[in-house]
Amino acid sequence: MIERINIEVDGRKVAVLKGGERRILYIHSSGSDAEQWKYQLESVGGYAIDLPNHGESDNAKIGSIDDYAYYVSEAIKQVCGKAVVAGHSLGGAVAQKVCLNYPETCIGLVLIGTGARLRVLPEILENLKAEPDKAVERILEMGFHGRGGEYGRVKEKYLKNPEILHLDLSLCDRFDLLDDYRNGKVKIEVPTLIIVGREDKLTPLKYAEFFRKHIPNSELVVIEDASHMVMLEKPDEFNSAVEKFLKKMGI
Ligand code: COA
Numbered sequence: 001m002i003e004r005i006n007i008e009v010d011g012r013k014v015a016v017l018k019g020g021e022r023r024i025l026y027i028h029s030s031g032s033d034a035e036q037w038k039y040q041l042e043s044v045g046g047y048a049i050d051l052p053n054h055g056e057s058d059n060a061k062i063g064s065i066d067d068y069a070y071y072v073s074e075a076i077k078q079v080c081g082k083a084v085v086a087g088h089s090l091g092g093a094v095a096q097k098v099c100l101n102y103p104e105t106c107i108g109l110v111l112i113g114t115g116a117r118l119r120v121l122p123e124i125l126e127n128l129k130a131e132p133d134k135a136v137e138r139i140l141e142m143g144f145h146g147r148g149g150e151y152g153r154v155k156e157k158y159l160k161n162p163e164i165l166h167l168d169l170s171l172c173d174r175f176d177l178l179d180d181y182r183n184g185k186v187k188i189e190v191p192t193l194i195i196v197g198r199e200d201k202l203t204p205l206k207y208a209e210f211f212r213k214h215i216p217n218s219e220l221v222v223i224e225d226a227s228h229m230v231m232l233e234k235p236d237e238f239n240s241a242v243e244k245f246l247k248k249m250g251i
Pocket residue numbers: 089090114115116117118119120121122124172178201202203206207208210
């Protein structure tokens with residue numbers, strides 16, 4: 001059963017979905033919300049946040065990935081103290097920042113279809129303003145392997161608020177820890193599971209392999225016949241990888 005447990009951060013409502021009791025918190029990708037994790041909440045359990053300006057959460061002024069990380073860390077403190085932080089795409093950038101900026105809240109990471117740098121195709125950013133339909137179609141073409149895995153529902157969600165999708169993708173475009181990982185300025189020391197769909201064109205396998213190389217206590221799981229929306233496209237394979245990782249951590 002999934003329930004809503006809304007909390008407050010600095011006087012603003014932050015909406016959280018809760019599956020079974022488990023110390024894992026999921027962060028959604030650009031223009032999405034906590035419902036993206038319904039298969040994980042039902043099966044693996046844990047918590048999924050609606051970032052500010054998304055889903056049922058209140059609006060807030062967000063100017064960087066670090067701003068999102070602040071809200072997530074506060075949410076973790078309130079719902080379970082500390083957690084494995086699992087993030088997809090934009091959410092994966094936020095998860096890295098939670099781990100680096102608020103290490104007291106992060107006992108492990110799951111980095112899904114994400115990267116140490118997340119440049120976005122300029123045509124997507126430009127078209128989202130002028131022709132959102134066209135831009136969203138392009139994102140989905142690259143983000144799904146075929147048209148399964150809830151293609152239609154994701155499309156509907158993106159088109160509901162193309163301004164927020166644009167803001168999120170602009171934040172991704174400016175997110176860049178690539179050199180910091182390379183020169184050792186960024187050090188992730190918690191156990192880390194990296195998951196990527198073999199066919200991911202938005203955050204290709206190369207990005208995941210970069211994490212594997214630079215995060216010492218990490219393992220990489222590549223899911224076949226899936227693209228960027230791997231948690232929706234291949235929930236069983238995805239959940240069993242997360243389950244195995246959590247069990248190994250004793251969670
Ligand atoms: N991990 C490891 N390597 C990375 C990386 C990451 N997260 N991000 C970039 N790189 C590498 C690239 O592979 C490239 O290496 P190369 O020179 O050996 O080929 C180099 O760093 C520079 O790449 P990039 O930052 O991507 O800049 P670019 O000017 O080459 O390309 C885009 C820009 C937008 C065309 C390209 O990033 C892209 O196709 N992105 C995917 C599509 C997209 O919009 N994704 C949305 C993500 S939210």
